[in-house]
Amino acid sequence: MITIDIYSRTPIYQQIVDGIKRQILLGILQEGQQIASVREFSGDAGVNPNTVSKAYLELERLGILVGAAGKGYFVSPGAYTRLREKTVAEEKKAFLDASRQLMQNGITESQLTDWLRELFSEGGNQV
Amino acid sequence: MITIDIYSRTPIYQQIVDGIKRQILLGILQEGQQIASVREFSGDAGVNPNTVSKAYLELERLGILVGAAGKGYFVSPGAYTRLREKTVAEEKKAFLDASRQLMQNGITESQLTDWLRELFSEGGNQV
Amino acid sequence: MITIDIYSRTPIYQQIVDGIKRQILLGILQEGQQIASVREFSGDAGVNPNTVSKAYLELERLGILVGAAGKGYFVSPGAYTRLREKTVAEEKKAFLDASRQLMQNGITESQLTDWLRELFSEGGNQV
Amino acid sequence: MITIDIYSRTPIYQQIVDGIKRQILLGILQEGQQIASVREFSGDAGVNPNTVSKAYLELERLGILVGAAGKGYFVSPGAYTRLREKTVAEEKKAFLDASRQLMQNGITESQLTDWLRELFSEGGNQV
DNA sequence: GTGGTCTAGACCACG
DNA sequence: GTGGTCTAGACCACT
Numbered sequence A, B, C, D: 001m002i003t004i005d006i007y008s009r010t011p012i013y014q015q016i017v018d019g020i021k022r023q024i025l026l027g028i029l030q031e032g033q034q035i036a037s038v039r040e041f042s043g044d045a046g047v048n049p050n051t052v053s054k055a056y057l058e059l060e061r062l063g064i065l066v067g068a069a070g071k072g073y074f075v076s077p078g079a080y081t082r083l084r085e086k087t088v089a090e091e092k093k094a095f096l097d098a099s100r101q102l103m104q105n106g107i108t109e110s111q112l113t114d115w116l117r118e119l120f121s122e123g124g125n126q127v
Numbered sequence E: 001g002t003g004g005t006c007t008a009g010a011c012c013a014c015g
Numbered sequence F: 001g002t003g004g005t006c007t008a009g010a011c012c013a014c015t
Helices: A012-025 A038-045 A049-061 A079-104 A109-122 B012-025 B038-045 B049-061 B079-104 B109-122 C012-025 C038-045 C049-061 C079-104 C109-122 D012-025 D038-045 D049-061 D079-104 D109-122
Strands: A065-068 A072-075 B065-068 B072-075 C065-068 C072-075 D065-068 D072-075
Touching: A012 A049, A012 A079, A038 A049, A049 A065, A049 A072, A079 A109, A079 B079, A079 B109, A109 B079, A109 B109, B012 B049, B012 B079, B038 B049, B049 B065, B049 B072, B079 B109, C012 C049, C012 C079, C038 C049, C049 C065, C049 C072, C079 C109, C079 D079, C079 D109, C109 D079, C109 D109, D012 D049, D012 D079, D038 D049, D049 D065, D049 D072, D079 D109
Parallel strands: none
Antiparallel strands: A065 A072, B065 B072, C065 C072, D065 D072
8 A cells, every 4th residue: 555665764654644645635545434553554564553653643633534542543524625725735835936946047937837838738647 | 144043954054055055046156266164154153063064065065165175165166057957957846746746636737827927927026 | 312422532431421420410310210221322322332331330330320230220329419419529629720720820810700700691501 | 840750641741741831831941941852851750762752742843842853952932922822721711611510510600709719818829 | 453652772864 | 962763562541
């Protein structure tokens, strides 16, 4: 499911957080659905349970998961919508920041729109 | 000159690296020009000399500075051009990445060009 | 009857304990009356029988229920009075503790009585 | 400084969080001041460094501390004011909740104000 | 079985 | 020296 790169400099728990967010955005995990238990994920991914727990707690803090002892973790109601809105907002910010800096380096608006046209004609096939 | 935020989570040495890059791009530091010595910078900015040294070494590794033992550090010939090209390339990548992800989240090309138009009409006044 | 929130962080058995206490205080359950069996409750509420059993045992320990093997659980004689006194005592303690801390944070007595006046004029409609 | 009760059912890291909040509210820790390092606190309190770290991270998440590797933790600017407002708000809620429940159990407003008068005439000497 | 907490000990980047 | 992350292993409460 979620691939972990233990050599990456982004922390493992963060990779788990990102991976679960992504699975929710892709519809692989549905709202209300129970997700893999800490021990289960830990075993599958070859990661220490504490690390998985840290990721799950972070996701709960973000309101994306809800969980409790003896019950397990579930995708919280409304997680998809909130996640999607937040993600788009962050990406828009990244888009505008990059555009602004390019502008300051002398790139014109028409150049940027050209790049966009190329990107969309390609179909943007890439992760 | 270069403002250091000791509370920031981005490492101080990285802030120095970024600051010097920026000064070169802005023309404040010219190619061939000698920059502040490690001890000068350290004293002015209230930063540990080791930290400044680490930043200078990193910049030397990037080919932006050249250091001569006992004489200090100088902006390397061609630093401006290389820095500019590299910076624009990185920003273009960030721009395209953000565009691609927004596209995957259902944002249309015309929406993106609208955002660009707004940005350029504003003048994009911000760092 | 008693609503269980499986997503809540307060243990389910505790929710059951609180719910039954509340029903006794409200007169829904009378002294001497037999309450739902573990299996009944379990089925109605969609909760694990062990959890219901744990709640009933806790209530028996508190002297609120009495259980007869093979016959079920009954509201103990005097449960209402004892429960009411104990509840009021606990709430009084909470009231005084909160008042004391507010006082230490500079809130005056007249401010507190103002809040009370508002509360009572509203009718205090809320659980 | 902060006393830890390892037998308490409130987690140790939470006790640390509460203790530091309290020290800030009491003015023992001032804004901008550096606090004990993770290892220092750990050694003084006889607690595992990981536990202290967890508490500090929680406080940073709450905006009460700021810290980074190699620098240590500092009381964040504005921590006192924010903490104080939030604390009073929570205590007011506890006060009103308790009052409301007492009202529902037949306690009159004049009874509550009597209790307050007693409390304030005592001077409220207690933690 | 579930999650939550704690300890001990290790390694890394930063100052 | 600082904090951040990870592992291994243990104990607890809840279902």
